[in-house]
Amino acid sequence: MFPIYDVIVVGAGHAGCEAAHAAASMGSKILLCTMNMNTIAQMSCNPAMGGVAKGQIVREIDALGGMSGIISDKSMIQFRMLNRSKGPAMWSPRSQNDRMRFAEEWRLALEKNPNVDFWQEMISGLLVKDGKVCGVKTGIGVEISSKSVVLTNGTFLNGVIHIGEKQFGGGRTGESAAKGITEQLVQLGFEAGRMKTGTPPRVDGRSLDYGKMEEQFGDENPEKFSYLDSTQPLKEQRSCWITYTNKEVHQTLETGFDRSPMFNGRIQGLGPRYCPSIEDKINRFAERDRHQIFVEPEGWNTVEIYVNGFSTSLPEDVQYKALRMIPGFENAKMFRPGYAIEYDFFPPTQLKLSLETHLIENLYFAGQINGTTGYEEAASQGLIAGINASLKVQEKDPFILKRSDAYIGVLVDDLINKGTEEPYRMFTSRAEFRLLLRQDNADLRLTKLGYDIGLASEDRFKKMLDKKSATASLINELKQKKMGPEGVNSILESMGTATIQEKTSAEKLLKRPQIGVRELMSLDEDLRESLKKYTKEVQEQAEIQIKYDSYIDKEQQMVAKLSNMENFRIPHRFDYLSITALSNEGKQKLNKIRPETLGQASRISGVSPADLSILTVYLGR
Structure with a gap:
């Protein structure tokens, strides 16, 4: 029934789509598995791409030959270059997008690629033999063989949705959770954890009074994400709007705190620090009288509105009462309440820099399964995993971006060497060479690399x-x-x-x-x-x-100084445990993460300068 695929991609969110597109464009035969063909590339949360540091990532994906920039341009309804008043290292492109068109454009792009096949069903397990993955098993027991597998499960692994005191299984509202994969991976020796994220209510734009809000226009001369000329800049744009919560809103929300799954212990997973729920904000910042609310249209023609800044898992009646106390929302009609979702993830220290797992050969993880948050972070990991799965099948060296090459390199390096205990989000401050990693020069930095591996055209x-x-x-x-x-x-x-x-x-x-x-x-x-x-x-x-x-020039000199350590490779099976002079913590961390270079070893939390000197001596021998 099925051929033996080069790569099976499990999950068709932002990570899965980029993984499938990259590997297929490089000549590999791909099977993209999704539980629902109608939700391919769904913008599960806000209808926007880019932003501070995230916009740089979208441009890097585009420069390498990925699709997120092109799809964003095709579905854009507003464009803004953030931080124009600051230096160019901080300039960050951001778009508001038509949610339905974004998903449609991604699906059409994948369907146009003859190397991409689709299968609509839950994947319940992996086929593993002699320490190598060799395919997947579906919920109805179909076994499909492949030379590699990329897992991009998003929030679906044993996902649980919380609304007040109600909780039910689901990977997204109206969609079932995925079961079986976590249990199998834990059995195989992987470490798993729980994280949580949330989303705000959606409301009917026809019921809002925009006269009580501040209008937020797009740029006068809008730009694009993609360096290609596949689309033209917007000639017209849709506005967003800004309003604020107030004391009455906060007091109303507080009446539901005793039924909040965040405060009564039903949610165990850690949520994103930099995108907290509204109840978390008024609890942590009790001294503030108001918080900003961004009123964002979901597309060109729909009346659905995304209430950015009002993410919540409080009971729906409390959400509704509090919403109607926000200026402009006095007569708001709710389409659906906000909710929190808890899901399984796997600490990314269990991966190589190629995003291949240490434990199982030819198995790759990308996206929220690695503990990240955000479409852009997920898409970039999908791109790297898809590239490397394809290269592995072709028996070529892995594609690794250094911290001085790209924000994507910073992201992967942070995840593998430091891990994360809360959903990881990219910021410009995470990049020590951010003046080199600007949004305007991503093509000059990366397009040749993408071209050399057969991805960039x-x-x-x-x-x-x-x-x-x-x-x-x-x-x-x-x-x-x-x-x-x-x-x-x-x-x-x-x-x-x-x-x-x-x-x-x-x-x-x-x-x-x-x-x-x-x-x-x-x-x-x-x-x-x-x-x-x-x-x-x-x-x-x-x-x-x-x-x-x-x-x-100064940053380039710093990069050159560090390049010696980055080029000093460590044998994969190097025996750290036998070096008695290393600290116990250093031994444990090095043995677990198994850094590929001395530079990578230097960035592992718990590896001291003394450990590094000792390691250098032994490697020199």
Whole structure:
């Protein structure tokens, strides 16, 4: 009935879709298993992609040849570049998306790939032989063989939904939980844990009074995620809205605390620290009179509204009363209440940097099964797992991104070396080289890597080379172009920047904080005409590289210093336990995580500098 697949992907959320697309695009034969074909790439929580650090991840996925950026662009209803008032390392693209179109575009993209097959059924177990995974077993007992398996189960593994004192099994509202896989993996020696996440109520937009809220517009000149020209920037956008809770809202919510599964102990799993429920917020920040609520449309044509900032698992009657006390929500009609969901995860210290498990060969984990939260974090792991499952089948070396290569590299490195006790979310502060890992240069950093492994297309690679060449040409032009005091000093004075006493290059003037490419154009007519031949993207890239040249150079020097440790490989079967000079904690952590390089070993919590020195000596021998 079935061929032997190269890769079986279990779960069709953001991680599963990226894994299936990547492996299939690299030539592997894929089976994508989902419990419901109608919920492929479902935006289970907010209808948005990107944001601080997350937007950088979406651009990195795109640069490597993944699909999240393209799908986001095709289903976008609003675009904003966050943190424009800060330096370029902090600029973060974010989109509001049409939930239905997002899922539809992902499904159509996968169906267009001839290497992707589908199977709609719960997967209840793995087929394992001699320490290798060799397929999956479905809920009705069908066995399907494969050379590798990627598990991207999201919140479905033994998922339990909580609404007040009510609790019932489910991986998402209206969908069953997945059973069997956790129990088998634990039997095989894996360590498992429980986490929780939540979602807010959805309401009828026709019942809201937007006159009592602040309108939040998209950018005047919206951009895109994808570096490709597969879509055009939005010509029209839908607004979001901002309102606030108040004391009355908080007091009403508090009346349900005795029935809250968070406070009466029914929920054991740890929730996301940086995206707390509304009851958690008013409990932890009791001194605050109000909290921000973002009112987000779910699409172009639907009236459904996502109440961002009101995630809750309180009883539905309490949710309803409290909602109606928020300005603009006095007559709100609820489509469905918010809820919390508890689910199984597997501490990611049990994985290699390729996301393959240590215990079972050819078995990969990606997404919330690894203890992360967020569509973008899940999608990036799916991409890496799909790439590496395909490479393993082709008997090629794994694809590993370093911390200096990408936010995706930071994410995977953090998970494997530090683990996580609460849902992991990416922030710019987690990346020590964030000035190198900007959203504007993801293609310059990563597209060649994606092209070399057969994922990024020829067109994508050529487009990156053209951008790189044009940027270098523009920077050189700005270095050569000289301007004298008589022509520019009056304009420089009007800009609030110092005048010049001698001929100065356009490049030097561009280093000034008051001057950008647009201001340069006003200084010299010939230069203005010359700059017009470069795209806005190239102009921006040249400006950033010139303005931050010394800072970028310092970070690159730091990367070079650390590269020796990153390139110092440790044999996989190295016997840490036999080195008596290592600390007991160091031995345990090194033996459990089995770092692939000395650099990775240095980042493991519990491995001291002394342990590292001893390890270096033994490896040198």
